Amino acid sequence: MRKIYFTPGPSQLYFTIEEHFKSALTENIGSISHRGEQFKKIHQHADNGLRNLLNIPENFNIIFTSSATEIWERIIQSCVIENTTHLVNGAFSNKFYQTATQLGINANKIEATDGTCASINDIGIDSNPELIAFTHNETSTGASQPLDDIYKAREQFPNALIAVDAVSSLPYIDIDYTKVDSVYFSVQKCFGLPSGLGVWIVNDRCVEATLKKESLRKSTGSSFRLSNSFKMAMNHQTPATPNVLGIYLLGKVVEDMNLKGIDMIRREIDYKAAVLYNAINQHDTLSPFVKEIQHQSKTVVVAETEKSAEIIEKLGKKGFVLGTGYGKYKSKHIRIANFPTHSKEQIEMLSDLLLL
Amino acid sequence: MRKIYFTPGPSQLYFTIEEHFKSALTENIGSISHRGEQFKKIHQHADNGLRNLLNIPENFNIIFTSSATEIWERIIQSCVIENTTHLVNGAFSNKFYQTATQLGINANKIEATDGTCASINDIGIDSNPELIAFTHNETSTGASQPLDDIYKAREQFPNALIAVDAVSSLPYIDIDYTKVDSVYFSVQKCFGLPSGLGVWIVNDRCVEATLKKESLRKSTGSSFRLSNSFKMAMNHQTPATPNVLGIYLLGKVVEDMNLKGIDMIRREIDYKAAVLYNAINQHDTLSPFVKEIQHQSKTVVVAETEKSAEIIEKLGKKGFVLGTGYGKYKSKHIRIANFPTHSKEQIEMLSDLLLL
Numbered sequence: 001m002r003k004i005y006f007t008p009g010p011s012q013l014y015f016t017i018e019e020h021f022k023s024a025l026t027e028n029i030g031s032i033s034h035r036g037e038q039f040k041k042i043h044q045h046a047d048n049g050l051r052n053l054l055n056i057p058e059n060f061n062i063i064f065t066s067s068a069t070e071i072w073e074r075i076i077q078s079c080v081i082e083n084t085t086h087l088v089n090g091a092f093s094n095k096f097y098q099t100a101t102q103l104g105i106n107a108n109k110i111e112a113t114d115g116t117c118a119s120i121n122d123i124g125i126d127s128n129p130e131l132i133a134f135t136h137n138e139t140s141t142g143a144s145q146p147l148d149d150i151y152k153a154r155e156q157f158p159n160a161l162i163a164v165d166a167v168s169s170l171p172y173i174d175i176d177y178t179k180v181d182s183v184y185f186s187v188q189k190c191f192g193l194p195s196g197l198g199v200w201i202v203n204d205r206c207v208e209a210t211l212k213k214e215s216l217r218k219s220t221g222s223s224f225r226l227s228n229s230f231k232m233a234m235n236h237q238t239p240a241t242p243n244v245l246g247i248y249l250l251g252k253v254v255e256d257m258n259l260k261g262i263d264m265i266r267r268e269i270d271y272k273a274a275v276l277y278n279a280i281n282q283h284d285t286l287s288p289f290v291k292e293i294q295h296q297s298k299t300v301v302v303a304e305t306e307k308s309a310e311i312i313e314k315l316g317k318k319g320f321v322l323g324t325g326y327g328k329y330k331s332k333h334i335r336i337a338n339f340p341t342h343s344k345e346q347i348e349m350l351s352d353l354l355l356l
Numbered sequence: 357m358r359k360i361y362f363t364p365g366p367s368q369l370y371f372t373i374e375e376h377f378k379s380a381l382t383e384n385i386g387s388i389s390h391r392g393e394q395f396k397k398i399h400q401h402a403d404n405g406l407r408n409l410l411n412i413p414e415n416f417n418i419i420f421t422s423s424a425t426e427i428w429e430r431i432i433q434s435c436v437i438e439n440t441t442h443l444v445n446g447a448f449s450n451k452f453y454q455t456a457t458q459l460g461i462n463a464n465k466i467e468a469t470d471g472t473c474a475s476i477n478d479i480g481i482d483s484n485p486e487l488i489a490f491t492h493n494e495t496s497t498g499a500s501q502p503l504d505d506i507y508k509a510r511e512q513f514p515n516a517l518i519a520v521d522a523v524s525s526l527p528y529i530d531i532d533y534t535k536v537d538s539v540y541f542s543v544q545k546c547f548g549l550p551s552g553l554g555v556w557i558v559n560d561r562c563v564e565a566t567l568k569k570e571s572l573r574k575s576t577g578s579s580f581r582l583s584n585s586f587k588m589a590m591n592h593q594t595p596a597t598p599n600v601l602g603i604y605l606l607g608k609v610v611e612d613m614n615l616k617g618i619d620m621i622r623r624e625i626d627y628k629a630a631v632l633y634n635a636i637n638q639h640d641t642l643s644p645f646v647k648e649i650q651h652q653s654k655t656v657v658v659a660e661t662e663k664s665a666e667i668i669e670k671l672g673k674k675g676f677v678l679g680t681g682y683g684k685y686k687s688k689h690i691r692i693a694n695f696p697t698h699s700k701e702q703i704e705m706l707s708d709l710l711l712l
Contacts, residue, residue: 005387010600013386021377030369030550031361031677066422066552069579069596076578099578188597194386196422196552196599222432222455223425240425241544243552243599244366323389 004346007323008139008300008337009168014192015341020252029248034241042244043236046251053258054170056201057177061233064242065198065224068167071184072099074200075131075163078226079182079209080105081218085129085160087118089143091327093135096165100133114329115289115302117145120153130209131161137169139189140326142302142335143290147173154179161206169299171262171340172269181205187250190299192341197246202230257340265340272338272347273298279351286311286354289333301336308334311354320350360702363679364495364656364693365524370548371697376608385604390597398600399592402607409614410526412557413533417589420598421554421580424523427540428455430556431487431519434582435538435565436461437574441485441516443474445499447683449491452521456489470685471645471658473501476509486565487517493525495545496682498658498691499646503529510535517562525655527618527696528625537561543606546655548697553602558586613696621696628694628703629654635707642667642710645689657692664690667710676706 005012024030032038047062056062065071076084076099083106086097100107108129112118123132132153137144154162163182166173168189175183182202188195210226220227223239232239257265277296280286286303290296305311308331312322325333338347361368380386388394403418412418421427432440432455439462442453456463464483468474479488488509493500510518519538522529524545531539538558544551566582576583579595588595613621633652636642642659646652661667664687668678681689694703 003384003387005384007387007389010387010389010597017386018381021381025374025377028359028361030373030544031359031363031366033363033366033679034551066426066599067596070422073578073580095579102575102578102581104575186597188386194599194601195390195597196602219458219460222429222458223451224429225458240423241366241542241551243422243550243602245550246552246599321387 001319003319003321005321006336006342006350007321008335009186009189010195011189011337011339012192012341013194014253014256016253016256017192017249020249024245024248029245032244034238034244039244040236042248042251043238046247046254047233047236049251049254049258050199053254053262054175054201055177060177060201060203061230063200063202063229063233064238064247065200066196066243067198068165068184068186069095069198071198071200072096073103074221074224074226075182076100076103076105077219077221078213079161079206080130081213081216082106083108083129084131084133085110085123085127086133087120087135087145088112089117089135089141089145090114090138091140092167093133093138093165096133096135112143114141115143116292117143117149117295120149120156123153123157125156129157129160131163132157133163133165135165136173137166137297137299139168139300141289141329142297142300143295144169144297146294147175151176151179161209169297171257172266172299174266177203187246189337190339191250191253192339193246193249193253196243197250199250202226268344269298269338269340272342272344273301275347275351276301276336276338279354283354286334299338301338303334304332305334306332308332315350315353318353320353357675359675359677361677362692362698362706363677364691365542365545366551367545367693367695368548368697369550370609370612372609372612373548373605376605380601380604385601388600390594390600395600396592398604398607399594402603402610403589403592405607405610405614406555409610409618410531410557411533416533416557416559417586419556419558419585419589420594420603421556422552422599423554424521424540424542425451425554427554427556428452429459430577430580430582431538432456432459432461433575433577434569435517435562436486437569437572438462439464439485440487440489441466441479441483442489443476443491443501444468445473445491445497445501446470446494447496448523449489449494449521452489452491468499470497471499472648473499473505473651476505476512479509479513481512485513485516487519488513489519489521491521492529493522493653493655495524495656497645498653498656499651500525500653502650503531507532507535517565525653527613528622528655530622533559543602545693546695547606547609548695549602549605549609552599553606555606558582624700625654625694625696628698628700629657631703631707632657632692632694635710639710642690655694657694659690659692660688661690662688664688671706671709674709676709
């Protein structure tokens with residue numbers, strides 16, 4: 001039986017991926033030099049495609065890392081000298097907070113009850129954080145911080161760098177890049193690619209912060225420090241041999257997405273989310289874990305239930321692979337990815353099966 | 357025309373790789389959770405296969421990173437408090453030295469003339485380095501540090517951690533792991549895999565060093581710090597979503613190598629190296645860049661010539677892709693990879709073509 005993965009990442013591969021794997025083998029993508037012209041074109045193709053798809057302005061560069069977890073580390077090492085503020089809505093936003101702490105930063109957290117979002121009103125108005133970290137879409141709980149909260153923080157704290165974890169929500173969200181400084185995602189979520197690649201969209205203000213830190217003779221890392229990787233990215237190069245195949249596949253999938261059109265992708269996700277939440281609301285033993293409708297994630301739909309294992313097993317027998325809850329919610333939640341590769345028909349079938 | 361890549365990495369993919377890509381797609385390797393049992397088995401398969409192939413003792417664990425460049429950073433962050441000594445034989449050993457410096461370490465380098473190897477007699481006998489860094493095979497110049505030098509350093513500096521860059525020489529070299537503490541490689545060299553994975557073979561002495569550093573309340577990194585990744589590796593887990601496909605493919609290729617047998621692989625590399633050096637020695641305008649036979653790399657054969665571009669172009673027309681020189685030697689050297697995937701017949705044909 002052919003399985004369809006609705007796990008919140010790694011998830012179902014984008015529906016065009018098999019042909020791209022084949023062309024990668026034909027074009028010797030696994031063998032080419034990462035210092036040659038062919039690689040530069042692959043890098044540029046992915047870079048241009050992402051700029052087009054996400055409407056990224058020119059003062060941002062796109063840096064490829066191995067994971068979003070690595071990006072947490074690079075942001076802190078490169079851009080922060082003393083202090084950060086983290087809005088923590090669940091396990092992943094908390095891990096970014098812990099990363100800052102482990103790297104010796106005086107990190108403050110504003111923590112929400114699970115399934116809700118922290119309030120920007122709790123950022124002390126007299127505090128002067130160098131960086132405010134938001135998690136747009138908390139993959140562990142399905143709580144989604146409204147973009148307006150993020151933009152308001154920019155107004156209130158114009159000197160702070162604004163970092164946005166969009167790991168499991170890009171390309172769904174239409175971010176106003178003039179109001180943020182770092183946005184990052186992992187390719188194994190909404191982009192439907194094999195894991196092993198993180199994408200850091202980072203602007204000149206972050207580079208200024210890293211140059212300031214370096215001018216104080218503080219270490220900002222080694223080969224992967226922002227001042228180096230930002231400059232290399234402009235030349236479509238990377239500090240070390242990167243995941244060339246991953247960057248190639250990303251460029252191809254982004255090309256497919258641009259052909260489909262970002263508006264269509266976003267409309268479909270809205271439609272499919274409505275179908276899923278409708279099924280969950282109608283269901284006898286399921287209810288949305290996130291109660292506030294404005295905080296309910298469209299891309300990672302989380303339901304609480306006493307019958308998590310039973311439901312996952314029932315759907316699994318039909319080839320529909322759902323996610324368990326995260327961490328302590330493992331047996332109390334189900335998590336359903338609603339990514340661009342999941343078709344309306346698949347989500348409708350899944351919803352019907354849930355209600356059977 | 358089908359090309360064969362003799363570039364020193366990324367290089368020709370292992371000859372079995374296409375079938376492994378196909379099975380990866382069939383088995384949904386790109387979609388499975390990195391926290392589930394299926395991934396643990398994939399991790400364990402690669403881990404066991406490498407232990408078997410390379411004869412790695414139990415007090416070592418195998419940690420998967422994104423690149424060898426990342427491993428340089430992890431070794432320094434995790435295991436070194438104040439000072440290191442680096443035997444520098446070319447560009448890559450120098451980059452490890454620079455990594456230490458950039459991370460605020462008091463790093464000493466003992467530098468060899470290009471094409472030769474630094475002498476361990478130049479490590480000050482009164483110096484007390486926490487770590488001595490060797491590059492077994494300097495991919496930039498083809499200079500190979502004899503393993504005996506490394507073992508002697510262990511005898512003379514029993515308190516120092518011994519780190520061995522075997523990026524482009526494993527699995528060719530038969531290392532005595534009782535005399536070293538960290539050995540690392542990249543999969544896009546001798547293992548014939550797509551880039552995006554580094555492998556760090558690291559022992560309990562390195563863990564003791566990191567625990568000591570942590571006990572002094574010094575940062576050893578965040579999620580990827582050795583104390584975390586070592587413990588997770590024992591449970592066949594990784595700190596972040598790794599390159600699951602890369603680990604899967606590595607396990608498969610290592611299984612193929614174990615079936616062939618490491619002795620056969622090593623004998624073939626010796627034979628092929630003899631064929632290549634013989635051709636270079638006979639050639640009118642080529643000569644080995646490394647003059648001392650004991651320092652001539654078996655896996656990355658480097659020849660100097662005034663006609664680098666011409667030779668590379670001539671062979672390229674026949675489908676044989678050679679490497680240029682590295683850095684300032686770009687137009688003055690050719691580099692030829694002699695990896696396990698390159699057959700005796702291919703190397704013989706290449707040597708014949710060189711001499712035509």
